[in-house]
Amino acid sequence: MSFVYGPVPSRRLGQSLGIDPIPSKTCNYNCVYCQLGRTRLLTNERKDFFPPECILAEVESSLTAHKSGDIDCVTFVGQGEPLLCHSLGVLIRRVKAVSDLPVAVITNGSLLWQPEVQQELQAADIVMPSLDCVDESTFRTQFRGRLWVEVMLLQGVNDGEPALFRLRDALAFLRPDQVHLNVPIRPPAESWVEPPDEEGLMRAVAILGEAATVVAPYEGSFDLSRNLPLGEAILEVIQRHPMRQEEVLRTLSDLPSSVVETALAELEAEGRARRVEFRGHVFWRHTTVPPADNPDDTEGQSRRGRAMSS
Numbered sequence: 001m002s003f004v005y006g007p008v009p010s011r012r013l014g015q016s017l018g019i020d021p022i023p024s025k026t027c028n029y030n031c032v033y034c035q036l037g038r039t040r041l042l043t044n045e046r047k048d049f050f051p052p053e054c055i056l057a058e059v060e061s062s063l064t065a066h067k068s069g070d071i072d073c074v075t076f077v078g079q080g081e082p083l084l085c086h087s088l089g090v091l092i093r094r095v096k097a098v099s100d101l102p103v104a105v106i107t108n109g110s111l112l113w114q115p116e117v118q119q120e121l122q123a124a125d126i127v128m129p130s131l132d133c134v135d136e137s138t139f140r141t142q143f144r145g146r147l148w149v150e151v152m153l154l155q156g157v158n159d160g161e162p163a164l165f166r167l168r169d170a171l172a173f174l175r176p177d178q179v180h181l182n183v184p185i186r187p188p189a190e191s192w193v194e195p196p197d198e199e200g201l202m203r204a205v206a207i208l209g210e211a212a213t214v215v216a217p218y219e220g221s222f223d224l225s226r227n228l229p230l231g232e233a234i235l236e237v238i239q240r241h242p243m244r245q246e247e248v249l250r251t252l253s254d255l256p257s258s259v260v261e262t263a264l265a266e267l268e269a270e271g272r273a274r275r276v277e278f279r280g281h282v283f284w285r286h287t288t289v290p291p292a293d294n295p296d297d298t299e300g301q302s303r304r305g306r307a308m309s310s
């Protein structure tokens with residue numbers, strides 16, 4: 001089991017070493033826009049899915065293996081909701097004890113109302129919740145680190161004026177350090193999900209900007225230039241994060257594009273990666289991620305034809 005990945009470039013955190021303390025797609029939400037597909041284990045119960053000492057051993061070994069300057073931030077970000085990890089506070093404190101790096105936690109925010117969760121997060125430097133859920137206001141009064149709220153904008157769901165004004169009021173109450181707008185640029189769990197059009201995005205920037213500093217969405221990229229075989233390096237990233245083919249090629253621009261395309265074709269032939277078309281772009285995703293209910297996803301269509309949405 002691998003609990004650590006990267007470092008990968010993050011537009012918000014620099015070179016980020018990711019720690020994933022929970023099993024794949026374990027979450028207390030089942031968001032329609034989730035790029036990991038539909039939730040497999042829907043649970044609100046916090047527990048240790050893996051022994052914390054195993055996670056810590058891998059984190060420490062990874063920190064030792066990288067030289068100073070390779071990593072800007074250590075980030076707890078699960079293939080689901082990392083606050084479901086019962087020992088998260090212990091893990092954060094241990095990372096802080098063995099390194100000077102800032103620690104960030106990316107969360108859907110749904111458990112922030114729990115006093116024990118609030119206590120555990122006090123050791124983190126940056127907490128990055130989504131705004132879909134909250135009693136984050138209570139958390140804000142105690143947390144002294146940086147609070148960066150993410151808002152996922154969906155066309156026809158929260159990109160109209162009434163929804164944006166409600167979000168603006170919630171943000172004014174919450175007083176985050178920054179609001180990061182995001183849009184579903186990768187294949188979502190449900191095919192009807194659409195990003196806002198340009199007007200919706202501009203509306204969001206304008207209205208939410210009345211309450212907080214807004215960072216507009218931007219398509220990030222990943223560094224795959226680690227010492228792994230090319231196919232394995234690609235798989236390690238697309239397991240957590242479907243990537244546009246152009247993004248893969250751009251990130252690996254030191255290599256001839258034919259080499260990268262061959263590696264992708266081999267992964268597909270081996271049944272380890274899947275090519276998905278979404279909004280006119282080719283994406284690559286790991287085959288452990290279930291196909292989206294996506295009309296552009298021909299494999300998803302044939303699976304539904306056989307098994308009515310497996």
Ligand code: SF4
Nearest residue numbers: 027029031034080108
């Ligand atoms: S987007 Fe995040 S919170 Fe929503 S289902 Fe996916 S992992 Fe869970």
